[in-house]
Amino acid sequence: MPKPKLSTIHPRRLAGGLLLLASITTQVLAADNTLIAVTEPWPPYNTFSNADTADGAHALILQRALALSGLTAPISVYPWARAMALAQSRPNTLLLSVARTPAREQQFIWIGKLSQTQQFLWRLDTATHGPEASLQQILRCCSICTIRKDVSEEALRQQDSEHSMQLVLTGSHHDCLRLLRSGSVAYMAGSPYRIQTTLQQSSLPATLLHKTTAIAPVRTLFLAASHGTPGVTVSKLQQAMQQLQQSGEHDRILQQILSRPLPAAADSNAANPPANPP
Incomplete structure (x- = not known):
């Protein structure tokens, strides 16, 4: 007897359903x-x-x-x-x-x-470091990943007087780290503790990233x-x-x-960036 075929959900339908669910949840919260x-x-x-x-x-x-x-x-x-x-x-x-x-x-x-x-820009560490670029030089030449609506996005936009910045917005620091490691962006923004915990949860060494310039005061x-x-x-x-x-x-x-050690991140892809990130 042939086995019944398993039905599949198209990714676009799944994404649409998740967006609808999020919208309904937001409406319920707003009404309550x-x-x-x-x-x-x-x-x-x-x-x-x-x-x-x-x-x-x-x-x-x-x-x-x-x-x-x-x-x-x-x-x-x-x-x-x-x-x-x-x-x-x-x-x-x-x-x-x-x-x-x-x-x-x-x-x-x-x-x-x-x-x-305090927010800084971070890049992949290299064996040899040349002269550190200034924030304005980075804004003019290089792509930067940060979190949508984060204070780092606000600070970067305020300092981008020439409107030449290549800013990539994501939902998490793990996403930015993947893009940075794959070469899709040159820098990512974050506080030292945020970067430390992101690397720790991804089972990556603390020396992987190099802190460059501050993008905002404390x-x-x-x-x-x-x-x-x-x-x-x-x-x-x-x-x-x-x-x-x-x-x-x-x-x-x-x-x-x-003072407690952090558990490992649930996202198993955090330590292994995809070859062609979205």
């Missing part, structure tokens, strides 16, 4: 006015055990602030561009960890500090809230974040999580 929190996969700050669970240091600080405030909010992990879009369009939404920049000052209600970060990462979030909610969370800072619990949570 309960307090929620959104973030991105970023070990060990927002995530730790895996890319879908908000159990990193900043997420734990938020959970403690919610408990002290007598509030509850589920923390969902999305690509950064989607998390930003939700926090900019849906009232009663918390966002972490967002760098406070002049361009973003009026976009959110700033609740409390989480940590600090920025403070915040817990923020969307406009339309009730003032009483904002006030309770601001007081709780201040209490965590003053008691030293904020720093203890950071130190506890940052």
Whole structure:
């Protein structure tokens, strides 16, 4: 008796279905006015055990602030561009960890500090290093990969006065690393800790990439809230974040999580870039 044929789903239909599901989920969230929190996969700050669970240091600080405030909010992990879009369009939404920049000052209600970060450009390390190119030279000549809606994208666009930059936007630092290793881009943007954890999760040596020029000053990462979030909610969370800072619990949570070794990335392709990346 012949075996029944297995049905297959065309990749375009699958992608369309996923986009439809994401759109429906966003609409449901927008219709529901309960307090929620959104973030991105970023070990060990927002995530730790895996890319879908908000159990990193900043997420734990938020959970403690919610408990002290007598509030509850589920923390969902999305690509950064989607998390930003939700926090900019849906009232009663918390966002972490967002760098406070002049361009973003009026976009959110700033609740409390989480940590600090600084963005640099990175290239593949070579045996011999010539004179280091300046940021403006790199912007004029070379392709750069960064994360869509990330603070590094904002900083690079602000400094691209000649509008000559070759900027490639992706959804994750692992994607940028693949493009860099395949030769599709010359540089990628990221903070030292972000680069360190990306290489570590990809089972790659820390010496693979060479840090070049800074693209922005040191920025403070915040817990923020969307406009339309009730003032009483904002006030309770601001007081709780201040209490965590003053008691030293904020720093203890950071130190506890940052001292743990990171698990390997679930993406098995992270350490082996495809021959022809998309």
